[in-house]
Amino acid sequence: MENENEMDDAPEDLGIETGHLQQLIERIERLEEEKAGIAEAVRDIYQEAKSLGFEPKVMRQIIKLRKMDQHEVDEMDALLHLYKQALGMQ
Template sequence: MLDKTSMDATSTDEVNGAELLSFIERAERLHEERKAIASDISDIFAEAKGRGYDVKTLKAIIKDRALDPAQRTEAEILKDLYEAALSRART
């Protein structure tokens, strides 16, 4: 990491302001797009909830579908294992 006191005039001249601005503006644009997408997703869940669907369950299904089949199988096996262990611990 650069220390402000160690920077001299020549090192700041090496920074391409136009390129730096381009990176920043692209990132800002993507942040705005992400906000818009998040809002659209919230609208979808609100609509589903309004039609009687359980949003928490829908989100769990979406999370599971994002996993590849091997990861999904492993997660299901571990969940079953943990639930069985908890069931034994309660008795």
Template sequence: MTGRNTAAGKELMSIVERVESVIAAKQTMTDDIAAILAEAKHRGYVPKAIRHVIKVRAMKPHDRQESEAIIATYLHALGDEAESPLFRHVNQMAVDVTSREEVAEALKSLVPSNGSIIVEAGGKGVKLTRDKDGHVETHDLSTPWPAATGGQAPAPGRPSRPTAKPAEAPDVDGDGAEALGREAFRANEPVIRNPFPFGDDRRPRWDLGWRLESGSDGMGPGTGQA
């Protein structure tokens, strides 16, 4: 005989109610986010842009660089970008304007078949890749790629699921928090992985370290940078 009062029925009901509870909590979170974005819109911000910023901040640095480089290359191919990534890169070098094309072609000649090279100048880099047909594509890197170690660039991955209990914040001072932020960028961690809770004075210092290591000016809100 089956029914709600049986052992199997009670177990199934427990599972169903747990799922329903999570769905209800998710709906509450969705409503809260909508309310925050509505307030932001009222204050003059663009909700769609805020959602995009949140998505970008959740990306690993190298995934973000690759995405931006591909978009720039595609825009150039469509005629929506005045210069290719390679020409913008050569422009940072101490090269006469009339020699830019020769330098660009010389760099392309160094790319092996079915391989790639990374050239750095002005603190930034450009990745040149040759396909099986011999065509060379160029991608901007907003910050230099890690030093070659024989490995490949990290592939995009799914963001880890949040744990039920947040990890304890590292036992360091402000300088230590900044150093951890720098280490996090070098480890390809997204900026949203800040281990310090909101309201902690060390949280903006971690953000500062991450941004400075990424090559930006580090002048984020609450960093004390002028």
């Protein structure tokens, strides 16, 4: 691999463990590839949901809410209600 050759040419006196650095970079690159694959799968699910008549924007909001604890949800709801009142939206 060309990157490996470049690493072999790196000066040894930099105080950097090039082998370890190379391994870390490669692990991150593999995970980034996996993450891209997962993101594509999630997009496919949202597209499927949309084709079945569901609204992906609302589904995303539901997923965000499910990650929050109930206190955070209640606080956000109260602020949303307050802001809407202040803007004459209710």
